[in-house]
Amino acid sequence: MTSPTPVVELVQAGFAYEDGPPVLSGVDFAVAEGRAVALLGRNGSGKTTLLRLLSGGLRCVSGSLRLDGTEVAYDRKGLTRLRTTVQLVVQDPDDQLFAASVDQDVSFGPMNLGLPEEEVRRRVREALDALDITALADRPTHLLSYGQRKRAAIAGAVAMRPRVLIMDEPTAGLDPHGQERLLDALQRLREAGTTVLMATHDVDLALRWADEAAVLAPSGLRTGPVAELLADDALLDEARLRRPWGTAVARLLRTHGLLATGASEPRTPEELDAWLGAAASSRTE
Template structure:
């Protein structure tokens, strides 16, 4: 499959350095965390409930302030004053798990326009950004729809459109596919693909290991031992890490192991990440075997 996603940059856009955080009168949720998001990547953040995923996302987006360590933006420490946080939030946008936490205006277009208007942009620029964001999330037809009349999936996409209208370099989402039916998930993933093609870096917290394996370039897994990052297939193929994080094995990893055990998938060959990948692989194998049989006849 070909991709038009821009090549990644080695430099992190946003980065936590030795970061720690504890809620008032509570134990540490995160401690000594080093985590960076590089430009042009799709990153899946995984971990059990209570592992600190949402806290980590809020630290990256400035919604929470590090109790220890620091938050860097383009290599410079973020100042938690009005100027510093405004700059951070024009570059990094967070979409929360519940869209009703973010939707409040009378119509979809009004809601999506809120962020750009707060930047003091000219009216024509605001209209352009709203139109682009609605198109990117495939909800242009809903522009004048009252937000309280939207379906759950439509509300999810409207909330993301509000973040996209800010034209962030990094879009952070907390469980964006939770509560969506399979069709809604596909529409959302298609919208995220289009955003990545325009240069948006995406970080997604999810419990869905199959989604992570299919969608992400890299994974970050929170377990009691801390945060571990790396290529998504490598981390989701580590049984000890998955056990520690209380995550199940992805479907694609299990299938690849079975194929290799039976000698059907050569070492180093790409692993199927989806049923469609497996269908394509089997079709190609059947075709190759038919040609070999014909040649030897």
């Protein structure tokens, strides 16, 4: 069966900053509809550069960027088409938020599309609701907490109704509660049909959240199912990533014959607790 055309795709892409060495070279990377993808790599591996290439903020110096199978033209029409399909949320929300209030900031993108006022208001309401910040609509952005600013920045991207939402380290700087609220919001977006690509250093987060992983290592970009890639010790060593907690636990359970081959692996402490409870119940029956 023929694979569907990726929404957005880099083909043999290369990039170098002015007077600097290549950051990326010969990269093939496709983002398919409806997937949750974690992009991992050490500092300086090129994660942020790759995200900016995908979203049109940077232009490939070699290779190409394709949208629905067609090469992107870096003119007004081509970039408008790209940016209504793919939206990037940067790591620091203060680099993205600029309006006086949350409502004004979230409405900025849709207004620039020239949409009718009623449609702009609808998109803003839906985006605020998706990120669970409706109560903050009139709040000055400078009075928001860091986690609230993160969600407001994402809401601004969501209001553009992109098919692909790209985020650079979205959980960085958030406490555990803030991380869980953000992940809940991202799950709602996925259920509504948004494809999500997240760059992160957190291998445990990648394992529990993503369907697929893309790992930037000195030898190149590797992609595949997240559990498979994050169980590849040689790849993790090359990319200077630590082993995920869930992978280590699954290996321990299998070594002692407690987890059957092909059985679902506990990927978080909560899932391990549930697994232990179920195992204990089965022994007492």
